[in-house]
Amino acid sequence: MHKVFIADDEAWIIVGMKKLIEKSELPFKVVGEACNGVTALEEMEKKKPDVLFSDIRMPGYNGLGLLEEMQKRGILAKVVFISGYAEFEYAQKAVELHAYDYLLKPVKQEKLNQVLSRIHEELGGDIERDEEEEVSLTVMQQIISEIQERYTENITLTELAETYKISTGHLSNLIKRELKLSFSEYIAARRIQRAKELLGDDTLSIEQIAGMVGYKDYFYFTKVFKKVAGVSPSKYRKM
Numbered sequence: 330m331h332k333v334f335i336a337d338d339e340a341w342i343i344v345g346m347k348k349l350i351e352k353s354e355l356p357f358k359v360v361g362e363a364c365n366g367v368t369a370l371e372e373m374e375k376k377k378p379d380v381l382f383s384d385i386r387m388p389g390y391n392g393l394g395l396l397e398e399m400q401k402r403g404i405l406a407k408v409v410f411i412s413g414y415a416e417f418e419y420a421q422k423a424v425e426l427h428a429y430d431y432l433l434k435p436v437k438q439e440k441l442n443q444v445l446s447r448i449h450e451e452l453g454g455d456i457e458r459d460e461e462e463e464v465s466l467t468v469m470q471q472i473i474s475e476i477q478e479r480y481t482e483n484i485t486l487t488e489l490a491e492t493y494k495i496s497t498g499h500l501s502n503l504i505k506r507e508l509k510l511s512f513s514e515y516i517a518a519r520r521i522q523r524a525k526e527l528l529g530d531d532t533l534s535i536e537q538i539a540g541m542v543g544y545k546d547y548f549y550f551t552k553v554f555k556k557v558a559g560v561s562p563s564k565y566r567k568m
Contacts, residue, residue: 366390
């Protein structure tokens with residue numbers, strides 16, 4: 330079960346989010362809540378949630394300040410901002426700080442389900458993350474080698490788990506422990522590194538490069554590239 334923390338200075342929002350999360354029928358459990366950023370930070374250090382849903386504007390640390398403090402303290406929860414303020418600068422700043430997503434109030438069940446489903450897949454599927462399994466060093470080395478060889482292909486964590494007969498959740502943890510990055514983060518990092526190399530070849534279009542490193546969607550490639558490299562592919566090429 331994935332642990333969720335909610336931070337919002339409006340009690341009715343917290344109650345509403347709890348109901349929406351429960352209705353999603355996905356394996357998420359609210360383990361804590363706070364009405365200001367300072368309390369949220371203190372409680373999250375104790376409860377170590379996997380996901381934080383946080384308002385942008387609240388007392389103490391606002392949502393953006395809270396995310397900055399979390400990063401300083403090594404709190405690795407995925408942060409989803411919820412706000413009634415649709416101004417572009419909030420979403421822009423949230424992206425700069427590597428927030429996971431940004432939802433506008435009132436949060437819709439369908440949109441929340443989409444976000445939770447993505448988080449669920451990245452956190453390792455429907456198996457408890459604290460389960461005990463034994464995986465030999467040799468098997469783990471084989472898995473890492475396969476990831477490194479096939480990172481431009483449509484390789485998935487579920488596929489690897491089925492191939493090596495390991496639960497998805499446990500494999501996710503093992504990969505993160507070995508590579509210091511989650512499966513999806515590592516794949517993205519390798520693909521973008523290769524893309525940087527290919528951008529040196531002016532005969533290749535950016536769309537061609539996206540396909541060569543494993544992205545069929547040009548716009549998604551651009552988004553991932555900018556998130557990892559800090560600049561767009563076209564700007565990187567000029568640099």
